[in-house]
Amino acid sequence: MRPFLGVLLGMLALPAMAASPQLDKLTLPKGFHIAVYSDAVPNAREIALGAKGTVFVGSNDAGKVYALTDSNGSGKADKVRVIATGLQLPVGVAFRNGDLYVSAVSKIVVLRDIENHLDDPPKPEVVYDKFPTETHHGWKFIAFGPDGKLYVPIGAPCNICDKGKDYAKLTRMNADGSGLEDVAYGIRNTVGFTWRPGNNELWFTDNGRDMMGDDIPNDELNRLTRVGEHFGYPYCHQGDTLDPEFGKGKNCKDYTAPVLKLGPHVAALGLRFYEGSQFPANYKGALFIAQHGSWNRTRKSGYRVMSVRFNGDKVASYDTFIDGFQQDEKSWGRPVDVQPLPDGSLLISDDLAGAVYRVTYSP
Template structure:
């Protein structure tokens, strides 16, 4: 029952016109969005290999996908399944020729993957001692500038106190050794990245449910030192004590968010933009994929947002792609964002089963 509930919360029943409907989307002037591939059911995290292969984790029958654009026309013409039968292999991370995949309690690796796309190797186990719960058990993963793999452990519930066994971020060496806790009080982060200028880790976190339509907010956080606690389950959004677990606690004892993203928007993948294709004011900005609410009276999220920073502080928080949801019906749900070497931006969509590519033409065409 818990597995079924988790999957229901993650997915939305598609309306009759489900599928990529790009004419419904709005972007700033000069930007264009096109289908990179519409053959990736339940597409989740994205990673890009050294040779340009786009890897996609998914919730589709335990599959991991590899997309290649062999004729360099901006659209994948080959879609391969490189792993199957895994448990919710949502997370993918490319590191020195190898593809790391999260599968709830296990971290797996496919060695030298770009040289074996047509005959992929059997996944090898790197680490297999993460919790087995599937409620917030699927994992976004990424390698940090320290060469270590960062892996979250989400809370196995909407709201509960599991001390420091859950609701945290961990890291390990590429070989699975040296496991270390990095941060605590994180309900469910499904997106993080390191700011190029400072090397600091920023991450999204999903707020709890069942406190109303407008509280608590999802969070955009920054880790300044290892071991910081971001409040869950005692304090939400930096200033709201939990009605059940907040007694005896003070929000001032926890790290507040850098930015409140809005209640129930389901903020997931986020990346710093370091490319040169987009206008200069996007340099160093954070793109955030907001998957969208599932239990709010009026839907929120269902968009990609841009967070611009100045001096380490938020200067603006503005819509970048909207239109995945209209008239309280959603045809798409953004999950992750990932930059390609040419500076274009990929966006995964698990409801439409697609990956999109956003480009910019300064002439506005």
Template sequence: MNPAFHAFRPGLVAPAILFAAFAASTWAKDPPAIEKLRVPAGFQVTVYSADVPNARALAIGSKGTVFVGSRSAGKVYALSDADHDGRAEKSRVIATGLNMPVGVAFHNGDLYISAVSQILALRDIEEHLDQAPGLEMVVSDLPSETHHGWKFIAFGPDGKLYVPIGAPCNICDRDGYAKILRMDADGSHREDVAFGIRNTVGFDWQPGTKQLWFTDNGRDLLGDDLPSDELNRISRIGEHFGYPYCHQGDTLDPEFGKGKACKDYTPPALRLGAHVAALGMRFYTGKMFPSAYRGAAIIAEHGSWNRTEKSGYRVMTARIDGTRVVGYEPLIEGFMVDEKSWGRPVDVLVMPDGALLVSDDQAGAVYRLTYSR
């Protein structure tokens, strides 16, 4: 699975079209510089929508609506591709004025939205896209700290809503944080799932095993090359992945690692590199891509902010054999040119046709990755 990379051909992008009601022009601002992207041979990148400022987490409804959260914009968007041509004709704002509504999760017709201390719901949302219903409060008592307070959320195979509680700091040891919990759809029956997780902004369940895998962002201020961001796998309830005592499976924290041993914590399934800011991840379950990609974890590396030489700013493929990661390779590169980024990938989403959507909060866009022989 190491095909030669090629530069994206700008001729693959159709001319811009104007959206109808509730949508501004796709190219109201400079179009995303997708001609700079590099993908393996046979793959193509197009713009699914360029009208999603600060686009973050992605989810899809039962009728094909793509929902997009945001962080600084405080909005949630609904993207519609009614003619199924691979480009969203409409971008609607269906919620606004929220506190970091990063996470979106669709369940039984309803859209669940994370907003730091709250989980809210838009009921039967795909029947009311032009006039969204009022937000219904599901949970109102999650921690209110905004440092790592934005939350990716998702429903698991067990029907439970999984919610991360990030550490409210770079490095600290506070009860009730740095974990993943789950709950019923109405917010009841909460249970802690795993601990020692500094800040996960992406997770998914492996097909077949149904085990939960997640990315985690390593701490800052230990230099350019320590510690690594991580891809982790939960094999049992209550597992501890080290934070704040041990990082990347083998490095004790200079402050909180005193008297601790890394062998007492679960090491990462894969070290992703220091400060790459690994965020969204999904297992590829489609059939469009070559067979080598099926069952692989696709990971969005948002990119570093505090490294002498920048790292990340790409979408990667982690090939997995059972419980072992056996390869880690680029899928989309070129969001950064000469140490300057024009885009930052955040989340990925496998579509029913096998295409892959990628959100970009810097360019305010969602891209569509396809493959053809």
């Protein structure tokens, strides 16, 4: 195995050494507060909410999936259960009709009626097992769309390569695993997508390629307007930059440009629209984005949570919401996903500190 590839695969597949949450180092807008919801979720990744208030968290910690419960309404999980073990990088979780769907690289499995069996979880049942087996961009954020279908990405199995329409795309299937179809192409590695309330448009982050320098390309915020749309990878990056190898003879105008450039190498991951009423009114309809942070940049970028506000379909602002997960080029935390709760607070997962945080607002 080539040295760089070995290092990269290790970075992708191996659990990070957990750091302790250092919330005193974080900065938030005036009136916002952040607290630990649970610090017992090693390598916490995607968050999904159950119908009875359970917070499900995928991870890349020994193949475990977690269930967090706040039984007394304190705003902090008082019980953390492991509800599945031995799965391959089960970072993605999605809840539907009482069942929890979990991604496991080449498979999607389901835990049936899980909220009624948190103390005696059922054996994972395979829903689909024909996704590629590569682990390079092989772990999967998953989510059910307004159409009732499960959306599953297939990342590029490389930093930069052209595998046609077999990789670098977003797919969807029925809840029983049937009817798999392609939705969009030219997506290097999306680890976050969601649907905008009101019009059900799909929005997603995409991580740009490496080894083109510190400042190119940007990660992307994209919006899907039609099935079959192509977002450029590996030919065009950030909507306006041809790839030095695969861009020859191509034109960026032939691909869908991002709605917003999110910054170079920030590793933009989970994102959700905010529809709650606890935060100030100007956050209604805003999009929160977790930025996991760079790993190969001269100076670190990302390591924060951003907010995007809109004027219709146009971006009105792109601001830092939470900062301070790294100082002086040393990081203690790496945000992965964001998930609003029914009470209007916001959960944030952190795979480096092995924690989930809860953000509240009180003037």
